[in-house]
């Protein structure tokens with residue numbers, strides 16, 4: 001990679017800036033295509049001032065992760081329609097000085113699912129009603145899945161289900177719905193390190209026709225995925241969603257189709 005006076009800077013904002021695999025993934029892709037971009041961490045001390053920095057330094061785009069996905073919104077000029085309905089952004093583009101927020105999380109999850117299964121007409125349970133769930137719920141609905149959202153706090157589920165236009169309920173509905181379900185997605189933090197012995201689904205509810213995806217990426221094989229795998233369900237690891245949300249962002253950053261195999265190898 002040759003940095004020169006024409007190099008375009010793309011930054012990354014978020015708590016995982018030290019450990020993110022995205023630097024390797026994007027920079028290898030830029031290099032492979034001979035694109036004069038570089039993807040670097042931006043360490044945030046004050047978010048409002050950091051956004052001013054993006055404008056004044058003509059940084060051409062930033063990737064955004066927790067804890068800034070919602071907090072960043074008031075400092076942007078516009079949200080695209082998808083980020084607007086989700087209420088969170090994971091990417092900001094600097095278009096001639098105008099900062100525009102977008103969100104590729106949900107579509108990334110749908111692309112990860114589509115590698116293993118159809119979505120159209122399938123009965124899908126989404127566990128959780130937080131930020132990640134919002135992104136996935138709209139995208140699954142766009143892909144014509146028959147969606148039911150289940151969450152510990154039912155009022156949050158009802159609100160999201162109303163916005164998306166789907167069924168909802170509490171976690172206790174799992175036992176009654178699972179036998180007729182095709183796809184189960186965990187979008188809660190349950191099972192994440194250090195709570196690796198937790199899962200929201202009793203093992204006896206899994207059946208062979210089921211596809212199970214977890215958005216928890218640490219550990220890679222969560223208790224949910226391990227138990228689903230033991231009864232021969234198809235399983236989808238969180239890193240597939242990570243890849244596809246990044247593939248989508250690459251195209252937004254550069255306007256060019258990304259070298260997916262190279263990005264995949266870096267992950």
Ligand code: ATR
Pocket residue numbers: 127128129130131132133151152153156187188189190200
């Ligand atoms: P994110 O933006 O990553 O989705 P979030 O907005 O804090 O994070 O949402 C976390 C989700 O995990 C919520 O659906 C939360 O359920 P509540 O709405 O009831 O809080 C769910 N969650 C977290 N810990 C949980 C637990 N121990 N049992 C069940 N659900 C849990």
